[in-house]
Amino acid sequence: MKLDKIQNIISQITASVASLIKVAVMSRGISPEEPVKTGKSIVIMGNGPSLRQTIDKDAIWLCSNDLMAVNFAANTPDFFNLRPGYYILADGHFFSGNATDPNVEALWKNLASVSWGMTLLVPRKFRHFAKALILTNRNIKLKTFNLTPVEGFRLLTHMLFNAGLGMPRPRNVMIPAIMMAIREGYRDIYLCGADHTWTQTLSVDEDNYVVSIQPHFYQDNDKEHERVRSTYKGLRLHDVLGSMTIAFKSYWQVAAYACSKKVNIINATPGSMIDAFKRRKSL
Numbered sequence: 001m002k003l004d005k006i007q008n009i010i011s012q013i014t015a016s017v018a019s020l021i022k023v024a025v026m027s028r029g030i031s032p033e034e035p036v037k038t039g040k041s042i043v044i045m046g047n048g049p050s051l052r053q054t055i056d057k058d059a060i061w062l063c064s065n066d067l068m069a070v071n072f073a074a075n076t077p078d079f080f081n082l083r084p085g086y087y088i089l090a091d092g093h094f095f096s097g098n099a100t101d102p103n104v105e106a107l108w109k110n111l112a113s114v115s116w117g118m119t120l121l122v123p124r125k126f127r128h129f130a131k132a133l134i135l136t137n138r139n140i141k142l143k144t145f146n147l148t149p150v151e152g153f154r155l156l157t158h159m160l161f162n163a164g165l166g167m168p169r170p171r172n173v174m175i176p177a178i179m180m181a182i183r184e185g186y187r188d189i190y191l192c193g194a195d196h197t198w199t200q201t202l203s204v205d206e207d208n209y210v211v212s213i214q215p216h217f218y219q220d221n222d223k224e225h226e227r228v229r230s231t232y233k234g235l236r237l238h239d240v241l242g243s244m245t246i247a248f249k250s251y252w253q254v255a256a257y258a259c260s261k262k263v264n265i266i267n268a269t270p271g272s273m274i275d276a277f278k279r280r281k282s283l
Helices: 002-026 050-057 059-063 071-075 077-082 102-112 124-134 154-162 174-183 222-232 237-260
Strands: 041-045 066-070 086-088 118-123 140-145 188-192 202-204 210-212 264-267
Touching (some): 041 174, 050 059, 066 071, 066 077, 066 174, 071 077, 071 102, 086 174, 118 124, 118 174, 140 174, 154 237, 174 188, 174 237, 202 237
Parallel strands (some): 041 066, 041 188, 086 118
16 A cells, blocks of 8 residues: 555656646747636537537527537538537647648638637647638637646646646547636536547457547548548557547546636536536436
8 A cells, every 4th residue: 555655656756747848848828817707608519429419409508608619510500500609629630731631621611701709729839820721700719728738746737727838638629628618717617519438339340450430410421431540540459448548537637627726517418428527417
């Protein structure tokens, strides 16, 4: 028992030092936190299949809150119907300038055509790329965040989170989305479409390729299926499962940080596999 405690302390020290080095190299200052949005709550809409159910059956509740959309949501009619006030992108694929992916091209075209006030949240290192594509649209306000993964002693990590210099390991876009919602001043944050039922669609084919089907509330086209297959090609099962473990662990770190800020995070996703937040029963 004593040995385990010593090993844990050493591990925390190592992680803390590594985090400080990463912050020094990778992070830069960003804007201070927004004032508390008294009486306002926000729904972060992940793109999981259950979001379709929420939109179709719980639209009145959904639209009574501020909204944040993620990833390829702008390529759907629902995006223009719901008119979210926030949109977040974190994956480098969206900023690669890769003209061979028509879905990314369509995404930026749709974002550039937004006719309502919206804040676009992007990693700081991609701010110039994003700014160039939405420069002519005055409806869009650009804000940045540091994706730098931070671990170690809670006192240190929470100080770095408060300063916007890092966040729990961002293996899924919902993690930076929640952290930015906290930073924007929201005290009640709901998660929809955050199914995370990845293990239910995970398999290994006869050629030992890992197959991970991640359905969305919209229908992915063949080009996106091809991109996902290419991404997983060559990955080993333990690597994929390890990545999932990191994501679920990060949610517990987010939950601890939210508690310290007196922020309520409520998982309103039917059947979600995230076990770090309290649940809202669907209607």
